[in-house]
Amino acid sequence: MAAARGVSETIEPAAHLVWAPQPGPQMDLLRCPVPDILYGGSRGGGKTDALLGDWAAHAGRSGGHARGIMIRRTMPQLEEIIMRSRELYSPLGARWLAAAKSWLMPDGSYLRMRWMERDADADQYQGHSYDWIGIDEAGGFADPAPIDKMRATMRSAHKVPCVMRLTANPGGPGHQWIKERYVLPAKPRVPHYDPVRRVWRVYIPSRVQDNRALLDSDPGYIDRIKSSGPAWLVRAWLDGDWDASAGDIFFTREILLQDGLPAPLPRRIDYVFAVVDTALKDGLEHDGTAVLYCGRDSLGADRLWWIDWDVLQIEGALLDQWLPTVERRLEALALECQARNGSSGIWIEDKASGIVLLQQAQRMGLQVHAIPGNLTAMGKDGRALNASPHVYQGKVKFAAGAYDKITTYREVSRNHLLSQVTGYRLGAKTPHGMDLLDCATYSVAIGLGNSDGY
Numbered sequence: 189m190a191a192a193r194g195v196s197e198t199i200e201p202a203a204h205l206v207w208a209p210q211p212g213p214q215m216d217l218l219r220c221p222v223p224d225i226l227y228g229g230s231r232g233g234g235k236t237d238a239l240l241g242d243w244a245a246h247a248g249r250s251g252g253h254a255r256g257i258m259i260r261r262t263m264p265q266l267e268e269i270i271m272r273s274r275e276l277y278s279p280l281g282a283r284w285l286a287a288a289k290s291w292l293m294p295d296g297s298y299l300r301m302r303w304m305e306r307d308a309d310a311d312q313y314q315g316h317s318y319d320w321i322g323i324d325e326a327g328g329f330a331d332p333a334p335i336d337k338m339r340a341t342m343r344s345a346h347k348v349p350c351v352m353r354l355t356a357n358p359g360g361p362g363h364q365w366i367k368e369r370y371v372l373p374a375k376p377r378v379p380h381y382d383p384v385r386r387v388w389r390v391y392i393p394s395r396v397q398d399n400r401a402l403l404d405s406d407p408g409y410i411d412r413i414k415s416s417g418p419a420w421l422v423r424a425w426l427d428g429d430w431d432a433s434a435g436d437i438f439f440t441r442e443i444l445l446q447d448g449l450p451a452p453l454p455r456r457i458d459y460v461f462a463v464v465d466t467a468l469k470d471g472l473e474h475d476g477t478a479v480l481y482c483g484r485d486s487l488g489a490d491r492l493w494w495i496d497w498d499v500l501q502i503e504g505a506l507l508d509q510w511l512p513t514v515e516r517r518l519e520a521l522a523l524e525c526q527a528r529n530g531s532s533g534i535w536i537e538d539k540a541s542g543i544v545l546l547q548q549a550q551r552m553g554l555q556v557h558a559i560p561g562n563l564t565a566m567g568k569d570g571r572a573l574n575a576s577p578h579v580y581q582g583k584v585k586f587a588a589g590a591y592d593k594i595t596t597y598r599e600v601s602r603n604h605l606l607s608q609v610t611g612y613r614l615g616a617k618t619p620h621g622m623d624l625l626d627c628a629t630y631s632v633a634i635g636l637g638n639s640d641g642y
């Protein structure tokens with residue numbers, strides 16, 4: 189079988205080659221005939237590159253008939269893979285069709301590049317036909333349902349073999365179902381048959397040590413991963429260990445303190461802001477309403493402080509009367525912390541009761557912002573993973589006001605922010621009333637930006 193021009197399935201470095209799989213797992217993937225493959229394990233193991241190379245090789249064998257789709261969870265993640273695909277496919281003579289967000293390979297094969305933020309987005313592909321489906325970071329899908337819907341599109345009118353390739357690291361929101369489908373049934377590299385879905389599967393593990401290209405060009409990579417999460421998650425990421433997870437503390441108290449104590453605020457900071465979470469659960473009863481007050485400084489320590497918080501049970505109809513008190517508290521904090529730029533306002537989830545509250549607040553002239561939809565769509569686990577590198581690089585700290593505070597909520601007196609944040613477990617069903625945890629992970633994304641955490 190002929191490989192696509194410029195993409196080799198073997199390792200014969202030649203001047204005209206644009207990309208070749210590295211020896212080891214990448215090469216195994218490109219040569220593997222099993223129709224459903226999980227590739228990956230450790231961070232930086234060359235997963236994304238392997239997927240891009242696999243498509244090119246697949247297309248090259250199809251006589252121009254291949255129809256593929258490459259999926260990532262969010263738009264920014266997709267942009268990243270599109271950028272890399274340009275480096276690999278443009279030199280092959282493929283054309284990027286920007287409006288269609290698709291690649292037209294020189295022989296006519298066609299690859300769509302799509303993101304799938306919500307599980308329901310998979311419905312729009314009903315009736316499509318694909319013979320190659322690549323899902324990069326499938327661990328970002330807490331539920332396999334959208335991936336199964338995509339599987340239902342697999343067919344080829346031209347007898348091109350239909351294949352699906354997933355990549356994932358342990359420790360993501362989809363950890364459990366991926367482990368059950370691909371990792372537990374057989375040893376790595378041993379194909380196994382799933383009689384329910386009538387498909388052969390195999391798990392091809394890859395480690396960062398297999399990615400010489402990365403380690404040679406970026407020797408600090410492993411150290412950066414080491415400071416991106418709790419110890420058990422770092423082990424999962426570096427060793428590709430699917431057992432090292434679940435049930436372990438994600439945000440430890442120690443990492444949110446400085447030498448065991450709340451971190452002092454500097455004499456001046458950049459600005460303060462607040463995150464409000466007003467969840468309306470099951471449409472009947474108002475859950476708690478939580479607010480977290482934060483301070484951000486980039487000149488000195490490049491840090492985010494949790495300065496104060498509150499959680500209360502408020503009637504939905506009274507939220508608009510409560511919100512101005514949040515603004516006044518922010519103004520007071522801005523003065524107290526000598527915030528150079530004052531308050532940047534209140535951030536509110538743009539869903540459920542938050543939608544109405546945002547409108548009311550705007551009418552009242554309060555400084556409010558809708559939390560970006562992509563952050564909401566990430567879900568609890570996605571946001572925790574996104575916050576993780578910032579937290580474990582020591583950029584997020586309790587200030588004394590937030591650490592020493594104890595309030596009574598639903599008849600429990602304690603530091604609710606501390607107990608919710610340190611009580612969070614990745615992948616575990618979180619009970620109702622984790623509103624301060626939501627505020628906390630939102631605050632990290634709002635104050636410090638998206639990380640490359642996931």
Ligand SMILES: Nc1ncnc2c1ncn2[C@@H]1O[C@H](COP(=O)(O)OP(=O)(O)OP(=O)(O)O)[C@@H](O)[C@H]1O
Nearest residue numbers: 208209210231232233234235236237238399401402
């Ligand atoms: N076959 C290859 N040839 C050249 N460079 C490669 C190859 N495979 C990987 N790389 C390099 O290694 C880098 C990291 O690889 P890649 O992004 O595929 O890893 P990953 O497992 O997807 O990482 P992450 O866990 O961060 O998503 C790539 O950006 C690329 O520069």
Ligand SMILES: [Mg+2]
Nearest residue numbers: 235236237324
């Ligand atoms: Mg990747």
